[in-house]
Amino acid sequence: MHQRAWPTTALNAIALVNEAVVVAAIVIDLLLTFANSIARYGFNSGIHVAEDVSAILIGIITWLGSAAFFRRAGGMAYTALVDRASGVTGATLRAAGLWLVLAVIVISLWSFPQFFSRQLMQSLPVLGISNAAVVGWQAVGLALLALFTVEKLAEVPGRGVALSFGILLVLGGVVYYLRHIYDQGVDFDPLIPVAIVMVAAFLTGAPIAVILGLGGTLFVIISGDTPLAAIPAAYQAGITSFILLAIPFFMLAGALMEVSGLARRMIDMVQEWIGHWAGGLLLAEVVAMYIFSGISGSKAADMATVGSVMKGPMRDRGYAPTESVAVLAAAAAMGEVIPPSLALLILGSITTLSVGALFLAGILPAAFLAIALMIAIVVRSRHGRNPKGQPFAFRRALCSIPPAIPALLLPVIVVGSIVGGVASPTESSSFASVYGFIVSALVYRSIGFGTAWVALRDAALTAGMILLMVAMANLLSQAIVIDGLGRTLASAFDALHDPMLFLFLSMGAMIVIGFVLEGFPAILISAPILLPVAERMGIDPLQYGILLVMAVGIGVFLPPVGIGYYIACAIGDAPTNKTMRPSLIYNVWLVLGLIVVMLVPAITLAVPHAFGFR
DSSP states (O other): OHHHHHHHHHHHHHHHHHHHHHHHHHHHHHHHHHHHHHHHHHSSOOOTTHHHHHHHHHHHHHHHHHHHHHHHHOOSOOOHHHHHOOHHHHHHHHHHHHHHHHHHHHHHHHHHHHHHHHHHTOBOTTTOOBTHHHHHHHHHHHHHHHHHHHHHHHTSOHHHHHHHHHHHHHHHHHHHHHHHHHHTTOOOOTHHHHHHHHHHHHHTTOOHHHHHHHHHHHHHHHHOOSOTTHHHHHHHHHTOOGGGGHHHHHHHHHHHHHHTSHHHHHHHHHHHHHTTSBTHHHHHHHHHHHHHHHHHOOHHHHHHHHHHHHHHHHHHHTOOHHHHHHHHHHHHHHGGGSSSOHHHHHHHHHSSSOHHHHHHHTHHHHHHHHHHHHHHHHHHHTTSSSOBOSOOOHHHHHHTHHHHHHHHHHHHHHHHHHHTTSSOHHHHHHHHHHHHHHIIIIISOOOOHHHHHHHHHHHHHHHHHHHHHHHHHHHHHHHHHHHTHHHHHHHHHHTTOOHHHHHHHHHHHHHHHHHHHOHHHHHHHHHHHHHHHHHHTTOOHHHHHHHHHHHHHHHHTOTTTOHHHHHHHHHHTOOHHHHHHHHHHHHHHHHHHHHHHHHOTHHHHHHHHHTTOO
16 A cells, blocks of 8 residues: 555655646746836837747646646546447547657657757857746656656556557557658658558547657658657747647636636626526526636636536526537637637737737628527527526616726726737737736735636646647647648648638538637647638638638537537536537528628628738
């Protein structure tokens, strides 16, 4: 007993220290970015070391944060098949996913010294210290990720571990053989076997981020066109954009909204005003998701916050859990383009599109989808399918507004500061986090050390896993460029010569990619390929970028495969099989809304054009 307890105690201590370092990193980075913004705009002199220090801190958040997230939550993954499997089959699938994680880490660590030695000879421009201070955290985080993977493997029954290890050895032999015949001049596309392995890895419940890294790593090994040192180099290059610093800050603002009760006050206000209609609580759910999506940036956090608040009133009023969860998932899909959306932030970081323009462009299309969902709810409520909420009381509804105003101001501050040219997206995200702390502590008096720690930890860890996804997707994107698949797909779409046909086909493809691959990877891989084609066909890139994110969002929450759909069912305690039919109905309305936005570019472009973005 003591022998089993000792390693667990040691790992718990390591994990706690790791989380503390990540939380310290996000706090320092937040204060530094905020202070730099104030100094730059207030005194016309920024903090010169800010960019160098932030480069170090984002490495800590990415690599240590993702490792901590993996231990605590298991990673963002498709686990439906693993959860349904039992006995030896379930154990083998689970262990296979963990072995694949370990394999990617081992190869990455094996190739790291060569990359690290080159970084030792480079220096940060202002601090003057070696660039090793930035990239060294990659090795630390990968080592921790390996340690936590071994810990999880130890919890899987031995037979499943052994069987899955045998499968991994066979896979290694196949990869070695493919490399051999590729070197011998046998003509085949290395991405074909890579895609097959990625699909298999997806079904094992391996984290999406690692699956992306696995795809890029296998391509490097099979093709031999690039040295192994390109693997860690691609990871690091993926997280060098200063815009990506906004991810942990927006995550923090959303976490503060959740733990301090700010989100509940907004949702309570919406319920008071429209909850008394037939299907009113479902309508309130859509409106609440529209408002809250503009603050959190995490669809899981959005659904968890809104779903948990709405669950009790809906149950008390006799709403079917399947209906409320179907609406929750559809509303989350609608919210993908509501500023400050992480999907739009990532799209702006990998393309030439302005993040401010994207934020403005997403407002009306999201509102249009919200209206489409509300029409669907009204139609389905006509025959008493959905009951009413509590009777309307004007005085009570009026009294619900003041407590919600400070929370409602947060997205105004974020979007207003970007559009007004006062701050960059990263700086505005720091404003949002600081404002969230001030409002929680001084206005609502609902946050203490414990809730602040939870908000900081959850934001840092979730941001770490998202940034890991960005880092590893960059490796796969480079593999696609080297392979020439991007050029092939672009040429195929170019051959259509019909912009409308291109829009319909590419949006259909993005919905499929969204429910297979998940949102951020789908954007990271597809946007650089499809956006140039859209421009060549005369389609406004801003409109196409919004359409692309909308289509991916619908795919992520589309049953029976979409990961977001299963998250919504888990949050709302609804059976997945019975929720599927109403969810598909609401998704049909979303697709119809997408088509209208596609056919009427003014819905997307009117607001950014009004603010001078072209």
